[in-house]
Amino acid sequence: MKRIFSPILSFLLLASMAVNLSSCLKKDFDTPPDESSVDPHLKVTHTIAQLKSLPQTQIDSNVVISGIVCMDDRSGNYYKKIVIQDSTGGIEVLIDQTNLYTDYPVGRKIYIKCKGLSLGSYHGLSQLGNAPDAQGSLTMINGTTVGDYIVKATFPNKIKVDTLSYSDLKVPGQNVNRLNTLVAIRDVQFADADAGVPYAPPTATFNRSLATCSASGGIVVRSSNYANFQPILTPTGQGVIVGLYTRYDDAAQLIIRDTTDVRMYNPRCGNGATSLITIDSVRKLFTGGTVTLETYKITGVVISDKSTGNQQPQNLVLQQGDRGIVLRFTGTHTFNLGDSLTVNVTGGALAEYNSLLQISGLQTGAAFKSGTGTIVPRVTTIAQINSNFEAWESTLVKIANVTFPSGSYSGNKVISDGSGSITLYTIATATFANDNLPTGTKTITGITGQFGTTKQIQVRNLTDIQ
Structure with missing residues (x-):
């Protein structure tokens, strides 16, 4: 016997199937769960300081540490590694993976199950990674297995940053507990030769020295040529710098996360306190022979334009009111037409060069840009x-x-x-x-x-x- 389906019955059957299918499918897909507030509360067996006190070899016991990420690779100033710190210290973690900041950004709490990993050091700086290579250097945790060791927890978390003086941190051997932690150094500036220049040249990682009004040569800011702030000029003022405190043997190093860590907005200091003097008063100090200037600073607006090359690259012309003077630096300066400057001219040579009065022998870092201004001709x-x-x-x-x-x-x-x-x-x-x-x-x-x-x-x- 033939079975004949009427058009109405067929329509009802298809409609029923569509309803059943739609009940199995969602119009909108679920987004991945937000785990930023989830803490798995693993049992922590060791502080970071206790971990670093263990023998520098493969860890064969169930050691678990936790800490807050205080350095990641977001800016490019770090590569294939992060640093975590707790209240007792910090440690560098080597991971064979890029863009680590997407999983382990600064401020994320993590747990590390250390069994199977190895402890080591690089020129006095503690590290955690895989077994050493033939040269004795730790290798990186494989990116495909990193989840077996590192467990993500809450984000964001506040990082404790101690504010210290330059002299407090000058000797890394006296600050072992602060290594691989964030610190802030107050009342500091880039040394004269390293102020107003790129953080690093385009071809190599580079050190820029820090200084205070009375000391220099003890702490460097180390920056990678792959950092996204590489071409940015170091500030010429004085203030506070925040960074990861590290070492290379006996040399103290600071590594910034990005330029927001550098807040040097105050006029830089010279050799002792300086007195503000007008350009007119400076000009009147010249009586015919070379004058070595005392502890003076001057202010004014740059009226020359370095961009067109109609001044020597070391020279600029500064005007204050209706008086001006040529400043000659020991290197190429970075100041533009219209910049308002405060210039420490202490020790500068006030003399005529082919009858034109100038102050020469100034370090580029002696000038500090405070804003912009206009001189009406x-x-x-x-x-x-x-x-x-x-x-x-x-x-x-x-x-x-x-x-x-x-x-x-x-x-x-x-x-x-x-x-x-x-x-x-x-x-x-x-x-x-x-x-x-x-x-x-x-x-x-x-x-x-x-x-x-x-x-x-x-x-x-x-x-x-x-």
């Missing part, structure tokens, strides 16, 4: 400049109705405004040196200077010609 004529040249030297002026000779900017070119003439000087390597001088009458803004008996004006960039 003095509106004048060439005749007035020539009549007041010594007083107006190294200041910003503005001259209208200026005519130019033909040719390029490069070298010495005599310009006039109807009241007199002055030499427009442009360094041959300036970015605009080979551009043609303008035609017709223009308004020019520039910095007054001199070379021997020649009175000069220099433009900073081509926007100075209007």
